[in-house]
Every structure is written in C-alpha cells, then in structure tokens.
Amino acid sequence: QVQLVESGGGLVQAGGSLRLSCAASGRTFSGYAMGWFRQAPGKEREFVTTISWSGDSTYYADSVKGRFTISRDNAKNTVYLQMNSLKPEDTAVYYCAARRPGSWYPATRSREYDYWGQGTQVTVSS
Secondary structure, three states: OEEEEEEOOEEEEOOOOEEEEEEEEEOOOOOOEEEEEEEOOOOOOEEEEEEOOOOOOEEEOOOOOOOEEEEEEHHHOEEEEEEOOOOHHHOEEEEEEEEOOOOOOOOOOHHHOOEEOOOEEEEEEO
C-alpha cells in the first residue's frame, strides 16, 4: 500500500504560480510512475501530467503544456507540480496518483493508476 498526501494548494491570482507537492509513504516508492490529475466542480477528473520513475520521461496535457512542470525527488519520496501562468480555468482539486512498477508509457486515464491522494484545492481568481 502506498499513501499519498498532497499539499501546496491555495488561492492565487491569474498569472501567478503555485507549487504542489505529493509525499508518498508506506510501501517502497521504487519503480512507481506518478501522475497529477484535476477535477473542477461539475466536471470529470482529467489528466494533467505524468512522470516516469527515473524522471527522464514526462508527458503533459495540451492545456498545461509550457506552463506546468512535473518533477520528482525519489530520495524524499516526493513528486512536485510547478504551476506557472495560472488561469481561472486551472481552478480544480488536484490529485496525485501512483502507478505500480511496469514498462513506462504516458498513462492518461484514471483507471491506470493504483493509488490516490486526497486532493488539494487550487483556486485561480481573475
């Protein structure tokens, strides 16, 4: 079992930045690809970005490409999401997710992930 805890959400003005963190605990973090998803009120959960275990491979949704950056520090069992140039449409609850070790590919569907955090709210005001 892997426990994931997100932090770093909050209220920010459009054009601003936030950095989300996702701390993993429990079973070894080794080999897990990680992802970030988000869910706005009244909408389905959507894929944001994913990163391989090594950190060498990443993949982004078109809506955040060039503005968001995913990274990880395996020594700290932590994954980060740097969000720049935030827009009101980025407002959502952001979830961290972990996928069991296996061959890397950019998994973009919720059902491809095995563990989830509780989410952190990001609100971008116009």
